[in-house]
Amino acid sequence: MSTLQQPSADDFLMGGSTPSAKFPTIGTAVTGRITTKPTVEQQRDYTTGEPKFWDDGKPQMQLVVTLATNERDPAVQDDDGTRRLYVKGQMKNAVAQAVRAAGAPGLEAGGALTVQYTHDGEKTNPRFNAPKQFAAQYLPAAAAELHTPDPGPAAPAPAAPPAQAYNPAPVPPGVNPVTGEIGVQPPVGLTAEQYAAAAQNPATAPLLNQIPQQGGEPPF
Template sequence: MTTPQQYQAPSADDFLMGGGVPSAKFPTIGHSVSGRITERPTVEQQRDYTTGDLKFWDDGKPQMQLVVTLATSERDPENPEDDGTRRLYVKGQMKNAVASAVRQAGARGLEVGGTLTVTYARDGQKTNPKFNAPKNFDAVYVAAAQNELHTPDPVAQPVAAPQPAAGIPSAVPGLTQEQLAAAMANPATAALLAQQQASGAVPQPATSDVPQF
């Protein structure tokens, strides 16, 4: 008979704060749990929901599950300290769905920084009248490296066009805007133009009082 895996004690923080990370819930068909993996996934033996006893297959082998910690957008309105962290217990048909998603992503396994999305897609075939039909899941995985490639760069803020300083003409007859801009880049030339404008040496662009039709 296979030796059962030892019980995995809670972390010091979980023990101190009186609880652990909430498990992901799938209350209805179509519900998804999605988030970035924040800790290296671990494998542990399953436990009976009612008694807490370790679970074994009929041949004595332990029933195992993969524990994945995700940073999700879910929040419990009754828990002001809920940061969205959820534990996903991958087993049964969900394990097959996640494994297929990892293969489709071209990855070798789940890794910190990757994004995993699991959806309660449909009910499976009910084989025991005492229990509900098993939940069937679909999964999508995006590897950490792929996440980095698709992380948008910060949006560049538009640079306002430089406005002419007070006393400096915005237009000079005989000079294009590019030539004027080049001339004003030189502080000495800009000061000279401002002085000439003040003395009336630089003619201003003509305006007309003739109405336009």
């Protein structure tokens, strides 16, 4: 007796169906989180839609895995990235090997699965294309959660560089720090060191011209 995959409640309500994962060219990979527990259904003929059987009468089965992916197809209205992966043939062997390598008992909701079309196998029937060959990787749900990046708190803004202390360069005694003249004495009220510091400080240098050369008090 054949097994028919029942549509999801949303598909039935909205009259839509989940797009299939496609592997058009060698190197194409499909990656996503498994959204629901995978199910098993009987394969169907692409042309007639009739259920498929092996020569001994046993039904040809396939595993249906629903993935949440980052893929978006502009031809699909309201595409949310959900894809159905039909696991059969050599792909089944690749996925089973990936599950064993992960130390898991099987595929589970929340696990992360990647399947890649790696190359073509040997063409044995001239009426059909060479069989696609696949490789797979699997992370169980717990491990997939650990590998999901956590955005965390926003990074703090970089601190402003510390203010540079004002350290005027030394001026030799008897040298005017403004004009560079030699033998010029500082104005009355300022020592040579104070005059040199004031001349090299942008806040006080413009005021030096206001200081009388003889007598008076400095304006700062």
